Amino acid sequence: MASRQEIQERIEAFSCELVAELGEVDASMGDCWLDAVENQAVELGDAISTELVRQIALRREVEAEAACPQCDQPGRYEGVRKRELIGRRGPVEITEPEYYCPCCRKAFFPEDPRDRR
Numbered sequence: 001m002a003s004r005q006e007i008q009e010r011i012e013a014f015s016c017e018l019v020a021e022l023g024e025v026d027a028s029m030g031d032c033w034l035d036a037v038e039n040q041a042v043e044l045g046d047a048i049s050t051e052l053v054r055q056i057a058l059r060r061e062v063e064a065e066a067a068c069p070q071c072d073q074p075g076r077y078e079g080v081r082k083r084e085l086i087g088r089r090g091p092v093e094i095t096e097p098e099y100y101c102p103c104c105r106k107a108f109f110p111e112d113p114r115d116r117r
């Protein structure tokens with residue numbers, strides 16, 4: 001795992017690349033130049049945050065079994081589904097594990113609060 005210093009250095013390098021590619025900030029995109037710069041930075045930060053959530057969800061390890069929220073019996077892993085969530089930084093499509101309960105004969109998603117008792 002990278003240290004905070006290493007991550008900060010990568011963020012600085014990535015930011016330099018973005019600034020070079022984006023070019024001049026259009027001051028009309030805010031109340032003043034600084035406001036326009038911040039608006040662009042917030043938009044990019046939101047996009048990065050959304051991508052981080054998506055990537056972390058993709059890489060999460062899944063268990064072969066999970067307890068069914070209805071009967072508490074083990075359900076077997078069936079694969080993943082994609083679902084769009086509204087996160088704090090906007091919509092994000094994540095993948096989450098799907099399980100099947102042979103007792104209840106239905107699929108469930110342990111991460112989905114709608115499936116919890």
Ligand SMILES: [Zn+2]
Pocket residue numbers: 068069070071072073101102103104105
């Ligand atoms: Zn069940």
